[in-house]
Amino acid sequence: MHQVHSSRRKIGFNKLGLRLLAGLWLAAQAGGFAQAQAMPKITFCTNWFAEAEHGGFYQAVATGLYKKAGLDVTIKMGGPQVNGLQLLAAGTCDFYMGYPMQDIVAASHGLPVVTVAASFQKDPQAIIAHQGVKSLGALKGKPILVAQSADTTWWPWLENTFGFTKSQQRPYTFSVAPFLHDKNLSQQGYIGSEPLMIEKGGEKPVVFLMADYGWPAYAETIDTTRGMIKKHPQWVAAFVKASVEGWKSYLADPAPGNKLIVEADSKQTPEQLAFSMKMMKKYKLVTGGAAATDGIGIMTDKRWKEMFDFMVKNKMMPADFDYRKVYDLQFIKGLKILPDAADLK
Secondary structure (H helix, E strand, O other), X not given: OOOOHHHOOOOOOOHHHHHHHXXXXXXXXXXXXXXXXXXXXXXXXXXXXXXXXXXXXXXHHHOOHHHHOOOEEEXXXXXXXXXXXXXXXXXXXXXXXXXXXXXXXXXXXXXXXXXXXXXXXXXXXXXXXXXXXXXXXXXXXXXXXXXXXHHHXXXXXXXXXXXXOHHHEEXXXXXXHHHHHOOOOEEEEEOOOHXXXXXXXXXXXXXXXHHHHOOOOOEEEEEEEHHXXXXXXXXXXXXXXXXXXHHHHHHHOOHHHHHHHHHHOOOOOXXXXXXXXXXXXXXXXXXXXXXXXXXXXXXXXXXXXXXXXXXXXXXXXXXXXXHHXXXXXXXXXXXXXXXXXXXXX
């Protein structure tokens, strides 16, 4: 079980780093894509060690969905020291598991990243409290364990929505031990991980998924580059469709995907995988929102505008940036691969 689970999707970038990423991408373009073959070899880079939250992609490998789509796909695990956008820019990855706010910032600095689908309609980020706390707003003024990365993602939203202040923040050490020790503390976490750690520590936590309170971010997005879309749109279409089919299959029977997940990361236990699946279904990360009617992986112009408007409001982005170049709906719109009825209940 990974103690640094809670900040993996929010990687910070300074201007110099983003210029270097853009340069890497240009160098990769000069060399061309290496996968121009009858069965193109595709590398998909994830944002963390293998886990149930990546299950749809492992399922698509395990059940042959990618091969059926004409792609030879390899999944490359991420981790705390792995910069997936850098790998995408360098051409090491053809697709990357991204995060919208991160992608908007990267694109504004010249990296040609494009999001083509969203595995999760809801960000798994949550605030976790002790029993007796009735609502997320009730934590106003109370100490909360928070990682520094929150300041450039969801903490400004909590300030705007509930009146939280910086004075509430306490350093998050990526361990649930302080939370278990101090009944006055709340903390950040992902719904599929920290709640189980806390339960194993002897307490049933109260979980507030921020998406259910209006936090607009997609998560576990499928990102690629403008170059890939221009040169090989059929590969992009095939990868998106097979990945979405993988998620539908994984929710129905996760056994094939879980086998590959455990092979990739032996720390993943049956208990952890089952808990993560339970939470994904309970909170409808894959099947909620527009996915219920428009299909798994769907994205909308409205949601992207909400995310960008939030960033502008909080001075994270200039208002004149054309955020619409950061995403492309053509590969997911109209697929309409709907969740099974059982996953919508």
